[in-house]
Amino acid sequence: MKKSLLLALLVLLAPACRLAVAQKVQVQAVTEATPYTFLRNGKVAGPATEIVEMSLERAGLSDWRISLYPWARALDLARNEPNVLIFLIARTPQRESQFKWVGEFMKMEYHLYRLKDRREVTVGRLEDARNFSVGVTRDDLRHQYLQGKGFTKIVVSAHNIDNFRKLLAGQIQLIPLPENDLLDLCAETRTDCARIERVLTLDELSASLYMAYGLKTSDELVERTRVGFLKVKADGTVGRLMRLRP
Known part of the structure; x- marks a missing residue:
């Protein structure tokens, strides 16, 4: 009887435990300096940055940081480190299998x-x-x-x-x-x-510019971020922000 109650309790608590683990994941979002991503008062700002922030928030993630790097360094981090979200990356046939694609910002x-x-x-x-x-x-x-x-x-x-x-x-x-x-x-x-x-x-x-994770990032985190991004895109926020001139 006690074993049955314990098993039932574990089943009930499993979703909450998975959510807690997911929320503890730290995401490092990286890109280069562009008209859509730039430093303002020592902080990364810009329309694309806002979209990333809103997507992570709506994904239920609370621990992230956004950094600007030379493009080659940003690519290297995304390819070789888990939980690195690279954004404003062109989705090309050569890169298709190298990343887990989250969502499209715009066509370029x-x-x-x-x-x-x-x-x-x-x-x-x-x-x-x-x-x-x-x-x-x-x-x-x-x-x-x-x-x-x-x-x-x-x-x-x-x-x-x-x-x-x-x-x-x-x-x-x-x-x-x-x-x-x-x-x-x-x-x-x-x-x-x-x-x-x-x-x-x-x-x-x-090509289309996307946000994406490298292959070392879990499918669960990729899907959570994708759902968050789609929520931001569904209400027209992505298109509105990417049309803004900085």
């Missing part, structure tokens, strides 16, 4: 830009761009894409702002960016965007 379209007065940098198709130096962020989608297309004149930096300054200084000839990122880089460097000209849209590179 990339373009190649040059300085307007660099008329010798003539690009009518992707093959033409191989003749010129291109600045990319280490290990991000653009870096991997151009390498895969046989580009050899790739100049790698830790941050987009470094590449943009190299373009302005004439140290590189092309830079692949979404239009929103270009506008923000112009504002940050006090550059007249009329000096920059789009020469080619990288149709194959267009």
Whole structure:
């Protein structure tokens, strides 16, 4: 009789125990500095950051921290450490099996830009761009894409702002960016965007930006976060915030 009562009690308490364990999990959310994720008064802020915070809250998680890193470091953490949530990561066929995908923030379209007065940098198709130096962020989608297309004149930096300054200084000839990122880089460097000209849209590179965990994270935590994200997306918050200009 006592054993039966004990067994029944354990069955009743099991969901609460699992919830308590899940709530004790510490999530480390990581990304790079972008127009949607940036430091404000020493704290990571921005529209995408707000979405991550709300998703974790609605997942019933209370212990997390959000950090900005160079993109290569953020990728390394997500791939090799459990409970690391990387966000604003492009979902590509090459990455599909490397992560557990949580939810989509937005679709992103990339373009190649040059300085307007660099008329010798003539690009009518992707093959033409191989003749010129291109600045990319280490290990991000653009870096991997151009390498895969046989580009050899790739100049790698830790941050987009470094590449943009190299373009302005004439140290590189092309830079692949979404239009929103270009506008923000112009504002940050006090550059007249009329000096920059789009020469080619990288149709194959267009991709959706997601939040995702690495393979070492439990399926339970992934699903809890996915449910939290879907609650945020269902009421239109994700779309509204990602349309905001910082």
